[in-house]
Amino acid sequence: MTSPLPAAHPPVPQRRIGVLLLNLGTPEGTDYWSMRRYLKQFLSDRRVIEVPRAIWWPLLNGVILTTRPSKSGAAYATIWNNEDNESPLKTISRAQAAAVTETLKERHGDAIVVDWAMRYGLPATGTAIQRLKDQGCDRILLFPLYPQYAAATTATANDEAFRYLMTMRWQPAVRTVPTYHDDPAYIDALAKSVERHLAGLDFTPDLLLVSFHGLPKSYLEKGDPYHCYCVKTARLLRERLGWPEERLRHTFQSRFGKEEWLQPYTDKTVEALPAQGVKKLAVVTPGFAADCVETLEEINGQVREIFLHNGGEAFSYIPCLNATPDHIALLTGIIERELGGWLPAR
Known part of the structure; x- marks a missing residue:
């Protein structure tokens, strides 16, 4: 009392x-x-x-x-x-x-x-x-x-x-x-969002590109764990989807300035994909909890244009998890x- x-x-x-x-x-x-x-x-x-x-x-x-x-x-x-x-x-x-x-x-x-x-x-x-x-x-x-x-x-x-x-x-x-990069519930939510999105397309992507926000390479060399966490998320997502290694690749976007950033770069990778036989592409951005300028304008705008301009035939951006159940x-x-x-x- x-x-x-x-x-x-x-x-x-x-x-x-x-x-x-x-x-x-x-x-x-x-x-x-x-x-x-x-x-x-x-x-x-x-x-x-x-x-x-x-x-x-x-x-x-x-x-x-x-x-x-x-x-x-x-x-x-x-x-x-x-x-x-x-x-x-x-x-x-x-x-x-x-x-x-x-x-x-x-x-x-x-x-x-x-x-x-x-x-x-x-x-x-x-x-x-x-x-x-x-x-x-x-x-x-x-x-x-x-x-x-x-x-x-x-x-x-x-x-x-x-x-x-x-x-x-x-x-x-x-x-x-x-x-929470390797939380099973997070990986499962990502996988379900990919599966739902791909099921609604009228084409089957040759490749799923997993694009994370970039970071200067020097930050990694100073001890930042971000790169390792991104690579692990991409691997766990692929394993949860049950896909072979060649069907999913990870890249890093949004670099700024002349310093070397984490590679491979999203834009450079996408530019080269059509010549490598990847004509149909889907991109997901699991490092972003909500869609923003880096996903909606950069990926669904600039990166889409780069891919199609260089010989790509079909492109689809998979939205962030946002406020989904x-x-x-x-x-x-x-x-x-x-x-x-x-x-x-x-």
Whole structure:
């Protein structure tokens, strides 16, 4: 039995557990200044760009932030959700949080509060943490939605949360979700999405290309495990599909600058495939939890065009897991597992 509070005591909210879904980020618009603000925050992150500041800062604030916002804005404009005036990543992230909330509420009542935030742009990570704290969350699970851990994704998402926690006098207890690149439920969800998509095509792909976001090779050499996690995900997906090695290949996309990145490169690989006899191609991007400019514009736009221009006959992009039932089941399963000891036994 709890003791009554003193008469003048401020209201105490019900104790709850918070879950914060974290993704990369999005500009607030496709115009020059919206893109510039977003790119400056993104490209100023030392986890993303490890070039010494004396070299990088003049280049970023001179050439890059002068020319790149217009180019990036044009790319975003081709996939923008005009109805809600936001990027698809924001639309899908909101839907994921709503679906996870509904599922957890059915199982645990009001014990868990789910929110979502972006590392760059809005909604801001710190604001979301404060919202959870204000709702009585004295324990928070940070869930960066990157199946394959990298310092430039998972770690920087956690960094941003920790930075805000450093400003709080009364911090909640915090846990972080580890890499889930080889989680059987994740691999199964990927395989089912591939199988469903291919069953709906009017052609059979000669090859399934598994494209992951790229990373400078130097990051791997410094100890980042991302490359190994990507290769393992691709292998496990192929094994779950029951396919021979020659039917599935992995590549890395979205490289930036002149430095060598993880290879093989997606665009260069796709350019060469038709001459190698691959005329029908499907591409899946399992490193992305939600469709975004890198999948919708780069893969389903630029990469599609490269393949068809170089002699390809049929191309299909397989969407990310997004807010599908299989993905929501995967996310809620991981959440419940990582909340072990916090959640009361059912």
